[in-house]
Amino acid sequence: MFKVLVMDGISDMGIQMLYDAEDVEVDKKSGLSEAELVAIIADYDALMVRSQTKVTENIMAAASKLKVVGRAGVGVDNIDLEAATKRGIVVINAPDGNTIATCELTFAMMMSVARSIPQAYKKTVGGEWDRKTFVGVELRNKTLGILGMGRIGSEVAKRAKVFGMDVIGYDPFLTEERAEKIGVRLGTVNEIAAQADFITVHTPLTNETRHIISRPQFELMKKGVRIVNCARGGIIDEGALVEAIDAGIVAGAAFDVFEEEPPRAEHPFLNNPKIIVTPHLGASTVEAQENVAIDVSEEVLHILRDQPFKNAVNMPPVPPTVLNKLQPYFGLGEHLGQFAGQMTDGAVNEIVVNYSGDLSDVDTTPLTRYIVKGILANQLEGVNIVNAMHLAKTRDVNIVTQKSTASKTFTNLVSVTLKTKNEERTLAGTLLSGYGERIVQIDQYPVDIAPQGNLLLISHNDKPGIIGKVGTLLGSNDVNIATMQVGRKVYGGSAIMVLTTDKQASKDVLDQLIKLPELTNVRELTLE
Numbered sequence: 001m002f003k004v005l006v007m008d009g010i011s012d013m014g015i016q017m018l019y020d021a022e023d024v025e026v027d028k029k030s031g032l033s034e035a036e037l038v039a040i041i042a043d044y045d046a047l048m049v050r051s052q053t054k055v056t057e058n059i060m061a062a063a064s065k066l067k068v069v070g071r072a073g074v075g076v077d078n079i080d081l082e083a084a085t086k087r088g089i090v091v092i093n094a095p096d097g098n099t100i101a102t103c104e105l106t107f108a109m110m111m112s113v114a115r116s117i118p119q120a121y122k123k124t125v126g127g128e129w130d131r132k133t134f135v136g137v138e139l140r141n142k143t144l145g146i147l148g149m150g151r152i153g154s155e156v157a158k159r160a161k162v163f164g165m166d167v168i169g170y171d172p173f174l175t176e177e178r179a180e181k182i183g184v185r186l187g188t189v190n191e192i193a194a195q196a197d198f199i200t201v202h203t204p205l206t207n208e209t210r211h212i213i214s215r216p217q218f219e220l221m222k223k224g225v226r227i228v229n230c231a232r233g234g235i236i237d238e239g240a241l242v243e244a245i246d247a248g249i250v251a252g253a254a255f256d257v258f259e260e261e262p263p264r265a266e267h268p269f270l271n272n273p274k275i276i277v278t279p280h281l282g283a284s285t286v287e288a289q290e291n292v293a294i295d296v297s298e299e300v301l302h303i304l305r306d307q308p309f310k311n312a313v314n315m316p317p318v319p320p321t322v323l324n325k326l327q328p329y330f331g332l333g334e335h336l337g338q339f340a341g342q343m344t345d346g347a348v349n350e351i352v353v354n355y356s357g358d359l360s361d362v363d364t365t366p367l368t369r370y371i372v373k374g375i376l377a378n379q380l381e382g383v384n385i386v387n388a389m390h391l392a393k394t395r396d397v398n399i400v401t402q403k404s405t406a407s408k409t410f411t412n413l414v415s416v417t418l419k420t421k422n423e424e425r426t427l428a429g430t431l432l433s434g435y436g437e438r439i440v441q442i443d444q445y446p447v448d449i450a451p452q453g454n455l456l457l458i459s460h461n462d463k464p465g466i467i468g469k470v471g472t473l474l475g476s477n478d479v480n481i482a483t484m485q486v487g488r489k490v491y492g493g494s495a496i497m498v499l500t501t502d503k504q505a506s507k508d509v510l511d512q513l514i515k516l517p518e519l520t521n522v523r524e525l526t527l528e
């Protein structure tokens, strides 16, 4: 039974599938301190949060069973990604579910700041009928500058066009073609600062975007500009904004997010009549909360059940077309890794993976993760596809990936070479239509083995009668042979024998085998 801890009031409707799952037990809690989470987290296989809970290194360190942290939203700045990656904990988010909600809040903020709606409301309910103070501006024919033209920024741009606005966008990843398609002009941050009547930001908070709008940009701005931030506190320099309002440059600002949340009672935004604020409500619609909770619940279930998942933040994204092509090979990759890892002794210095045929024209990094996971799992505990590359790097294992266009015999071939100080071993496998995974080469020997269960890998000198001797010895020790493969390059030379057996041979049986004079090496391998 998997235990899932759901924090921060994530929508019950959205997590219904977790309540319905027979292999999952859900605990809902909120407002726990770091120490309280540290005390209980070891019980849980999955943790789901919004932006309130900070998932820190201390919490991860105590989370001995935790496989996944699910963020019901976009930004993962409340989760220590490095700590998660180190421990093989997958961090997933729900990037699509709250786009429209946040875009619509941005628009609501833009219109509120254009017409001073919150200020007018406050006066009216206070008994004043003031029709002079609140003369606003229209959006039509105004220039909107958008920093960050991803999901939310693009949706804001579309709506702004319908309102008759001229839109300038800045995003290092926005191509001219895409900008043209959305009907947006490209501009630099400073061009936007100089030309816009409204500026809204929709980037993540990174080293590049922190204070991307600060004093030098405010100094370029037209008098009367209005500023909106529904992305992250810190993208716009809060102190510089207050100065620009006092200097009469900025006519109004609307902020949903703060450098420190919740803001201190004496925060300068909270008593400034030109600044309207909301408590990080961008994603707070019934629809968005349901969407993100459904998306995250689905992914959490996939991860707990060892099924493929897509929105991992601490692993590079895999485009669906690539994933479709690679997914059938994940099992083969892991088995090749497990096999290769158990074929060698001593520390691995280098792993060389060669992909040929069908796999040579796609980014095979996700498949390499499975291979490396299989190899390291022989030596280390807690290896998974999230931390496999990281663990290899921290152990100075060099990973080399090669591609060759065609294999002479197979339409696809994955070969793995492990180099240690003393040896170099190679293994190759393929996916055969109708037969599934096959190992087709061990070192220089051609073989045909299904990589599963218990295997005995025997090196021997090719002599008449050796197969009989091995069979008799195993039989007399009640080890039933399921399949047997023999490979050799030349008659009478060195050869290998690979047996699959119905149960593991005991240490005693292995000792008896190695005493047979024709055998030079015996290894038992277990593939999961």
Ligand SMILES: NC(=O)C1=CN([C@@H]2O[C@H](COP(=O)(O)OP(=O)(O)OC[C@H]3O[C@@H](n4cnc5c(N)ncnc54)[C@H](O)[C@@H]3O)[C@@H](O)[C@H]2O)C=CC1
Pocket (backbone or CB within 6 Å): 073, 074, 075, 095, 098, 099, 102, 147, 148, 149, 150, 151, 152, 153, 170, 171, 172, 173, 174, 202, 203, 204, 205, 206, 208, 209, 230, 231, 232, 256, 257, 280, 281, 282, 283, 284
């Ligand atoms: N207020 C709220 O409740 C919510 C806030 N957000 C915030 O909004 C942000 C944007 O969300 P999405 O549009 O879904 O993300 P997204 O990833 O689709 O878009 C972000 C865009 O920012 C661009 N970008 C990155 N660095 C940049 C830079 N230095 N200068 C200009 N552009 C840069 C990226 O290229 C990308 O196109 C999130 O990172 C999150 O922090 C998201 C949802 C709700």
Ligand SMILES: O=C(O)CCC(=O)C(=O)O
Pocket (backbone or CB within 6 Å): 050, 051, 072, 073, 074, 075, 076, 098, 280, 281, 282, 283, 284
């Ligand atoms: O969970 C929330 O309400 C915050 C949403 C947010 O900021 C995000 O998705 O990045």
